[in-house]
Amino acid sequence: MTDILLEMRGITKTFPGVKALENVNLKVKEGEIHALMGENGAGKSTLMKVLSGVYPFGSYEGDILFKGKACEFKDIGSSEQLGIVIIHQELALIPQLSVAENIFLGNEQASRGIINWNETVVKTRELLKTVGLSESPNTLAGTMGVGKQQLVEIAKALSKEVKLLILDEPTAALNEEDSENLLNLMLAFKEQGLTSIIISHKLNEIMKVADSITILRDGQTIETLRVREDQITEDRIIKGMVGRDLTHRYPERVPHIGDVLFEVKDWNVYHPQQAERKVIDEVSFHINRGEIVGIAGLMGAGRTELAMSIFGQSYGKKISGQLFKEGREIRLPDISKAIDEGIAYVTEDRKEYGLVLMDDIKRNTTLANLWGISKWFVVDDYKEITEAEGFRKKLNIKTPSVHQKTGNLSGGNQQKVVLSKWIFTGPDLLILDEPTRGIDVGAKYEIYTIINQLAEQGKGILMISSELPELLGMCDRIYVMNEGRFTGEVPRAEASQETLMKYMTKSRR
Template structure:
């Protein structure tokens, strides 16, 4: 890719970007959210057609000018976006061949499609019945379906945008092994990822993009590449620590949960929360650690206005008095806020602009006699844009145009606007870069310095250990232990995350 420049109204997303990828290599692209990584890959794959950008693409020795994504697929290029493009109510076979159905005598040949789907599934290590519906398999397996779908189109260059962002450690490891196997078979791979340890382990070459420009390309074996070197290129400065310095000032217990028990929303005999008990002090960051499916999100959502599952028993106390949180409005009214792990479908309405999203959770703060004060709405949103460093020229932009990290900041702004006493953050840094993570950690510190309490649910143990003052561990809906920051290490946490028996508290 030579001198690629791409402009959107009010912003230059790519500015003279150059990229050289060798055949049969894994080429990683790194950069902060909003650096232009996904935009560059959309140019390459024809999502942004020739004519909507300047510059040239040379593919297998020839200049190519893709008019749409079908043209790039015909050339052997396939892209798998961070938000998987699968239809939940259709089978694996139907999804693999969606828009590319094999035909015989004018009709879809489902017998051949099913047989071919099985072959493709074997190639990607997916052991499922091809008639299984997408909604009935996990995210890790859905990712494999997307790869099988690309292979059905005879892919020679596979682009993966944040392929492991939503995967647990086992699924991530399996996928990375799979990518190595594809490379060994002569397939070229371009991978966008914020997980620097994975990039370092699997990539042959790393290209760093910052503010829409190419900074450098590194040969992983020859350039003594490590995480600090990558971070320096991404953010343009040294990050001596992944976490800002912070001295907590922890006060008294102000939020307490006792005997919280909740059933699964459809499976009557399954408890997703089993007698959970925990507390939060003012000025304290409390972590929740657990393997995928442990029940951390279920606990958080059920507490936040019973927005998940079927309540069985339990009491919630704030400042020593029992409170009722039967609805989301109740929870917000009692000073609770919940930032979902799924910012795309739960945290934000992607049809809204930034200013509308920012004030959505507490409209009465900017309403006079039932009418929204548009001047105040714009002013509030712009203040958060500046204080949270949301990269956008104006708060009138649609949130759908923002990068993942900047969308996450809008979700944070939305709930900070409600002025909560307790902020629950579910996977707050999933899929965002190291620089944006650092900024979000700083925001969390500012909140607790105001005497608020923050709960952080995270699948990254180093994040919990580096950020939280105390950590609870969860296994199969049960809180199995409580660890002080001074005692926390990955081995101890993992032991308590995989044990049913409740451990003594620290």
């Protein structure tokens, strides 16, 4: 077919002990947005790394045809020469360099080894305008928000005369407004004839922009669907991803709510660098035993800052207010004291703050509670393996061994390791900050089930999420935050997306 831009045939990729891809086939039509979907560990990112030359020719089996010609990419530069450009989930901008320097890094506008800065700046302005940014080319990349950095990455791709743009979880770290802008930009590019491949777990986004969807499961191609022609629904995509109907996105639970477990009164926090800027302003709330309490809010509302400031004052300056556990006032001046008091915090950034990716699963599982596997200050290796193996089975962490390097796991399984680490500390209160960010619907369901089990054991759960359906599906009560203050408290029976959004946009008085 002449309209096929890319074809991948029989792609098989094996890592030591694991077959990541097995005879995978993919066809992408010219000028379309093609979605690649599947559970964490299904092989989506691996397939795109094969395509872009991250895994070079010879390290996999199968064929890649681009515009009908066989390709043997030895590195990323080889694929980029043909106009195949990948933007990874972890942005690769250098914070200390300007936008212009980042865009043309490795692709300098130079003559005889001398960079033409006037040409660089002029071309940067044109590229920024194309992606809808008005920032100066001299702006340092590190001073920009994540949404704008994502657009700079796209501008960088456009500077390489991209013909096939690959976006790996492009909206995972974006708020709703930035996500919407990025999706609209993709649609605009499609109108101009640009072909895109998008990897995403957000079904509503895929339904909005995708023309075709290829589903992978366990490293194999399951099917390719034409969104408009086949009248595809979200439930149909989920069935292809997980191999079964998922009739309920959230597991059923009958709450057994007990007495007040944890209470915060008149909590104030100032910015760590800007001494006069108040980030958290007179916040008070409580959590009962066996209760799942949510915090909703737009990006920048102060949700993560609140959680971190409570958890051993790991964020902020001039912190004031009172903390009570079961009616007893407690002080948490550092993280060790917070752990001793039975409080755990699952960070929103598992790769940066939640895990040591270069270390194995067993070490990550026990890291926050070494006393639990030690005797006379010496780690008991057998007990460490036993505890980690217990969590591997209980949380269904998909790995052949707890000796596996944590960085080799899929996002959903990494998140389960983070949960294992904090559950092993024996907490009474778990603070979960974006606990399902960047993971698929199947893994989400498993994590929701774990959260429900913890609540059933009488633990208190504080759940921060940017996904309103997640809060509505999981929480008994929801506090709503805007500009560092709580603007509303909504019980489950009265909660709706419209109600929460009204409080999320409520201005300070």
